[in-house]
Amino acid sequence: QQQVKQSPQSLIVQKGGISIINCAYENTAFDYFPWYQQFPGKGPALLIAIRPDVSEKKEGRFTISFNKSAKQFSLHIMDSQPGDSATYFCAASMGGRRDYKLSFGAGTTVTVRA
Amino acid sequence: NAGVTQTPKFRILKIGQSMTLQCTQDMNHNYMYWYRQDPGMGLKLIYYSVGAGITDKGEVPNGYNVSRSTTEDFPLRLELAAPSQTSVYFCASSYLGQGANQPQHFGDGTRLSIL
Numbered sequence: 001q002q003q004v005k006q007s008p009q010s011l012i013v014q015k016g017g018i019s020i021i022n023c024a025y026e027n028t029a030f031d032y033f034p035w036y037q038q039f040p041g042k043g044p045a046l047l048i049a050i051r052p053d054v055s056e057k058k059e060g061r062f063t064i065s066f067n068k069s070a071k072q073f074s075l076h077i078m079d080s081q082p083g084d085s086a087t088y089f090c091a092a093s094m095g096g097r098r099d100y101k102l103s104f105g106a107g108t109t110v111t112v113r114a
Numbered sequence: 115n116a117g118v119t120q121t122p123k124f125r126i127l128k129i130g131q132s133m134t135l136q137c138t139q140d141m142n143h144n145y146m147y148w149y150r151q152d153p154g155m156g157l158k159l160i161y162y163s164v165g166a167g168i169t170d171k172g173e174v175p176n177g178y179n180v181s182r183s184t185t186e187d188f189p190l191r192l193e194l195a196a197p198s199q200t201s202v203y204f205c206a207s208s209y210l211g212q213g214a215n216q217p218q219h220f221g222d223g224t225r226l227s228i229l
Binding site: 034 | 147155157162204223
C-alpha cells in the first residue's frame with residue numbers, strides 16, 4: 001500500500017497563481033520529507049526537503065508546510081510560472097535506518113497556463 | 115560530471131526475453147537504487163545497494179535481479195520479460211554518511227516495453 005498519499009493527481013493553474021499539493025503519511029517513524037520535481041523525459045530531481053522539527057521551509061517561490069500532529073505536509077508554489085509545469089512527488093524516509101529508503105507519493109502533474 | 119547514466123534509453127522486448135539495464139554513476143556515491151515508474155503510481159523501489167557487494171530487495175523485486183561488483187555500476191537484470199514489466203526504470207544514487215539524509219540523484223530513465 002502507498003505509505004505516502006498525495007493529492008491532487010493533477011492541477012492546472014494560471015501564470016502567477018498558487019499551486020498547492022498535499023501529502024499525508026501514517027508512519028510516525030518518518031523523519032525526512034523531500035519533494036522531487038520531474039520534467040517530461042527526465043529523472044526526478046530534489047526540489048526542497050524538510051525535517052519534522054520545523055513547520056515551514058521556504059526556498060524561493062517554493063514552500064513546504066509541515067503539520068506533525070496531523071501527519072501532513074504540503075508544497076506551495078507561489079507566483080507559478082510556465083517553467084514550473086512538471087510532475088511533483090512528495091516522499092518520506094526514516095533517517096535512523098541505514099538504508100534511507102524513500103517512500104514516494106503517486107505524483108501530481110502541474111500545468112501552468114500562460 | 116555525467117552524474118547517473120542509464121543505458122539504453124528505450125527498448126522493446128518480446129515476452130520471455132532477457133536483458134540488462136545498465137546504470138553507472140561517477141560521483142563516488144555509496145548508495146544506489148532501482149525504481150520503476152508507472153502512470154499514477156509514483157516510484158516503486160525494486161532493489162537497492164548500500165555499497166559494493168551488498169544488495170537488498172525493495173518493494174517490488176519479483177522478476178528482477180541486481181549485482182553491485184563496483185561502486186560505480188549497478189545493473190538491473192530482467193530474466194524472463196513479462197508484459198507487467200513494461201515501465202520506465204530509473205536508477206538513482208546518493209552519498210550517505212551516518213545519520214544524514216542526502217538527495218538521491220536520478221538518471222534519465224530507460225523506457226521499456228514488453229510485447
